[in-house]
Amino acid sequence: MDQRAYHIPALLPQVIEGLDIFSEGTYVDCTYGGGGHSRAIVNLLSPAGHLYAFDQDIEACERAIEDPRFTIIHGNFRFLTNFLRYCKAPVGEIDGILADLGVSFHHFDDPERGFSFRWDGPLDMRMNQKASLTAAQVVNTYAEEQLADIFYLYGELKQARRLAAEIAKARTTESIDTVEQLLAVCKRHISPKQEKKELAQLFQALRIEVNGELTAIRALLEQSVKALKPGGRLAVITYHSLEDRLVKNFMKTGNCEGKIETDLYGRAEAPMKLLTSKPIVPDDAEIEANPRSRSAKLRIARKS
Numbered sequence: 395m396d397q398r399a400y401h402i403p404a405l406l407p408q409v410i411e412g413l414d415i416f417s418e419g420t421y422v423d424c425t426y427g428g429g430g431h432s433r434a435i436v437n438l439l440s441p442a443g444h445l446y447a448f449d450q451d452i453e454a455c456e457r458a459i460e461d462p463r464f465t466i467i468h469g470n471f472r473f474l475t476n477f478l479r480y481c482k483a484p485v486g487e488i489d490g491i492l493a494d495l496g497v498s499f500h501h502f503d504d505p506e507r508g509f510s511f512r513w514d515g516p517l518d519m520r521m522n523q524k525a526s527l528t529a530a531q532v533v534n535t536y537a538e539e540q541l542a543d544i545f546y547l548y549g550e551l552k553q554a555r556r557l558a559a560e561i562a563k564a565r566t567t568e569s570i571d572t573v574e575q576l577l578a579v580c581k582r583h584i585s586p587k588q589e590k591k592e593l594a595q596l597f598q599a600l601r602i603e604v605n606g607e608l609t610a611i612r613a614l615l616e617q618s619v620k621a622l623k624p625g626g627r628l629a630v631i632t633y634h635s636l637e638d639r640l641v642k643n644f645m646k647t648g649n650c651e652g653k654i655e656t657d658l659y660g661r662a663e664a665p666m667k668l669l670t671s672k673p674i675v676p677d678d679a680e681i682e683a684n685p686r687s688r689s690a691k692l693r694i695a696r697k698s
Contacts, residue, residue: 402499403430404631404687408674409492410434412629412694416443419489422478422621423447424471424614426454427498432464435492439463446483448474450522454498470522472610474617487623493614494631496690497601505573509601511593514574519597519604529600530571538562548608548636549599551592556583598634611637615644619665622697628666629694638673638691645695666695 403409409431413421417440423432426449435445436459445464448471449455458466469477471493478485501507505515508529517530536544538558545554557580564570564579577593584592602608618628628645632638643652648664655663673691681688 402684402687403428403434404494404496404684404690405674405676405680405692406430406434408692409494409629409631410438412669412674412692413490413492413627415439416489418442420484420487421445422474422483422488422491424474424491424493425449425495426458426466427494427496428454428500429457429459431492431494433459436461436464444483446478446481448477451498451501452523453500470610472606472613474614475620478621485621488621488626489623490627490629491618491622492629493611495607495611495637496631496633496686499686502686508573509597511573511577511597514572517571517573517576517600519601521605525605527604529604530569532600532603533561533570533576534565544603545596545599547599548602549595550635551595551599553583553592557596602636608636608640611640612650615640615650619648619697624697626697627669627694628697629692631690631692632673633689633691638693641693642668642673645693665698667698669694669696 415435415438417438420443421435423435423445426432426447432445432447439445441463443463446467447464448467448469450470452468455466455468465481467477467481475485497509501509505513508515508518517528517533519529541561542555542558545551545557551557560579560583561570570576570579580596622628630641632641640650644650645666645668646652646664647654648666657663670693673693676687676690
């Protein structure tokens with residue numbers, strides 16, 4: 395498979411500029427995916443520099459670039475510092491960390507992974523194929539109230555309770571195990587005018603729950619402070635408001651709730667300094683070349 399088809403990296407020039415790459419530095423790409431960002435970073439490193447990249451999908455790891463300046467880590471970035479220590483990386487001395495939180499083209503375009511509503515396939519949605527929880531298990535075993543909360547909190551769907559009730563009713567007669575089965579149950583409560591948007595929200599909600607995405611992002615942000623050296627940079631690309639809110643709050647205040655903490659003199663304390671007053675977004679040319687980057691937002695911060 396062509397690497398370019400696997401995943402086109404979003405906001406690549408802006409990411410490279412934002413990380414302010416030092417040729418002898420040590421960097422981390424928390425979301426290797428198709429390797430586009432990683433290859434660009436490695437190409438700027440001297441033999442003394444190094445990039446560590448994470449991916450929990452074994453298929454992505456098997457396609458990783460081979461270079462003495464590069465190390466692939468098969469694991470979830472929520473365990474950032476533990477894995478870096480295991481690889482003998484200089485925790486506390488990292489020059490830059492990148493996380494592109496988008497889902498790879500490969501995941502969306504593979505019916506067997508169940509990430510997309512565009513074609514039938516098993517309700518899977520696991521980033522890590524060895525993980526135990528699947529979307530089918532969520533749909534078939536979670537209580538109706540739990541489903542409603544997931545659809546509302548993670549998908550921001552106004553009809554969350556109606557969707558949950560319809561699923562709870564349908565699964566009493568037949569297990570909902572495929573994308574087509576889920577669509578057949580839910581489409582009567584999806585607005586025809588907003589079908590693509592609302593189905594995307596529904597699938598987003600299930601994917602976030604299956605992969606524990608928001609918990610992982612919180613863990614990554616908190617550990618990034620421990621991993622970076624003073625002046626080291628953190629660059630994060632988000633694709634929906636739930637992710638972006640966590641990242642913005644953390645970069646501004648040092649916590650994901652956005653609570654401003656002060657010292658004894660009332661001065662605001664934060665471990666990071668936000669370098670982007672507004673998120674960096676793709677221009678029209680990038681959106682035309684890569685429509686899936688349309689909702690991408692890049693925020694950059696520097697460790698104080």
